[in-house]
Amino acid sequence: MRAAVIEATNQLLQDQGLTGLTVSEVARRAQVNETSIYRRWGTRENLIIDALLADAAEQLPVPDSGTLRGDLIAYSTALARYLTSPAGNALDRALASAGDDPATQRLRDQYWDARYAQSGQIATRAIERGELPDTTDPRFVLEMLVAPLHFRIVLTREPLEPDMPARIVDALLHGLVTAVDPRNRDG
Amino acid sequence: MRAAVIEATNQLLQDQGLTGLTVSEVARRAQVNETSIYRRWGTRENLIIDALLADAAEQLPVPDSGTLRGDLIAYSTALARYLTSPAGNALDRALASAGDDPATQRLRDQYWDARYAQSGQIATRAIERGELPDTTDPRFVLEMLVAPLHFRIVLTREPLEPDMPARIVDALLHGLVTAVDPRNRDG
Numbered sequence: 001m002r003a004a005v006i007e008a009t010n011q012l013l014q015d016q017g018l019t020g021l022t023v024s025e026v027a028r029r030a031q032v033n034e035t036s037i038y039r040r041w042g043t044r045e046n047l048i049i050d051a052l053l054a055d056a057a058e059q060l061p062v063p064d065s066g067t068l069r070g071d072l073i074a075y076s077t078a079l080a081r082y083l084t085s086p087a088g089n090a091l092d093r094a095l096a097s098a099g100d101d102p103a104t105q106r107l108r109d110q111y112w113d114a115r116y117a118q119s120g121q122i123a124t125r126a127i128e129r130g131e132l133p134d135t136t137d138p139r140f141v142l143e144m145l146v147a148p149l150h151f152r153i154v155l156t157r158e159p160l161e162p163d164m165p166a167r168i169v170d171a172l173l174h175g176l177v178t179a180v181d182p183r184n185r186d187g
Numbered sequence: 188m189r190a191a192v193i194e195a196t197n198q199l200l201q202d203q204g205l206t207g208l209t210v211s212e213v214a215r216r217a218q219v220n221e222t223s224i225y226r227r228w229g230t231r232e233n234l235i236i237d238a239l240l241a242d243a244a245e246q247l248p249v250p251d252s253g254t255l256r257g258d259l260i261a262y263s264t265a266l267a268r269y270l271t272s273p274a275g276n277a278l279d280r281a282l283a284s285a286g287d288d289p290a291t292q293r294l295r296d297q298y299w300d301a302r303y304a305q306s307g308q309i310a311t312r313a314i315e316r317g318e319l320p321d322t323t324d325p326r327f328v329l330e331m332l333v334a335p336l337h338f339r340i341v342l343t344r345e346p347l348e349p350d351m352p353a354r355i356v357d358a359l360l361h362g363l364v365t366a367v368d369p370r371n372r373d374g
Contacts, residue, residue: 096283147338175362
């Protein structure tokens with residue numbers, strides 16, 4: 001039952017956005033009883049969070065390549081692919097268009113907290129390996145990584161070039177002032 | 188006449204969003220003839236771009252403090268203030284919610300091109316002063332700077348902390364791997 005309900009929910013989120021989705025319509029599409037959904041998930045909000053996270057977890061596994069740079073590039077490349085797919089694109093726009101009422105904001109907070117908890121492991125492992133200072137805030141690292149991709153998808157709607165993940169990662173890791181090969185700096 | 192029309196347009200953009208705005212409603216609010224607006228601006232799109240840019244130029248003057256770090260912090264601090272004001276917040280959400288039809292996308296492209304042309308001067312001057320490698324893409328620098336602010340405003344809706352501009356700028360300039368004071372690194 002869970003898989004069918006989650007799939008129906010993600011389908012409806014893409015079609016109708018965050019605020020338009022109703023549990024009765026999910027029940028109809030998944031061919032289950034509405035009361036069964038409430039029994040399992042409790043609230044509409046819990047169902048939506050579970051569906052959004054299931055989709056993100058499937059599309060965005062947390063890489064573990066052994067290096068920070070490798071993990072950041074793998075993660076942002078997968079994110080770029082997800083955000084340019086119809087499903088990922090629709091979910092991002094649904095989150096951007098939804099209102100500020102307390103229930104929606106609680107859902108939004110829970111969604112991003114869970115996403116950062118997953119993806120933040122990339123930074124946490126890098127700190128443990130000594131690749132990042134132990135004062136680093138994992139959430140900030142991931143925020144700086146993903147923000148330019150979401151910014152293009154939602155606001156400027158510019159295409160995400162294939163080299164964009166690597167450009168972002170190299171700027172973030174080593175800084176813009178050292179972006180050039182040191183051997184060429186005085187050349 | 189221009190000031191009244193621009194003000195009415197920005198007011199309507201905040202109230203009704205990008206797609207809801209009509210020239211006849213602008214004319215009514217500004218108490219001018221609809222034909223006068225078309226004579227001056229040609230199209231609805233040109234009027235909207237002019238209004239959005241007038242607002243951004245007023246709220247977001249390009250700083251010239253003499254250092255790249257000073258300029259980036261001044262600009263992102265002003266942007267954070269603008270995006271958390273009712274006007275800036277509404278404009279960002281209107282841009283995020285508007286569709287992908289060719290006319291809207293042309294408007295969006297022109298708006299961001301003009302914004303980057305203005306703010307990109309910060310990076311261009313830094314290249315001239317030798318603070319950035321001459322291979323630096325000014326638009327990329329500004330995109331990395333502003334994306335985390337817009338990302339919070341439109342997607343996560345997290346508050347922008349007062350120290351967020353400086354955190355972003357220092358990470359961007361020197362990189363996350365050197366974010367800690369070198370004297371403490373082996374301590």
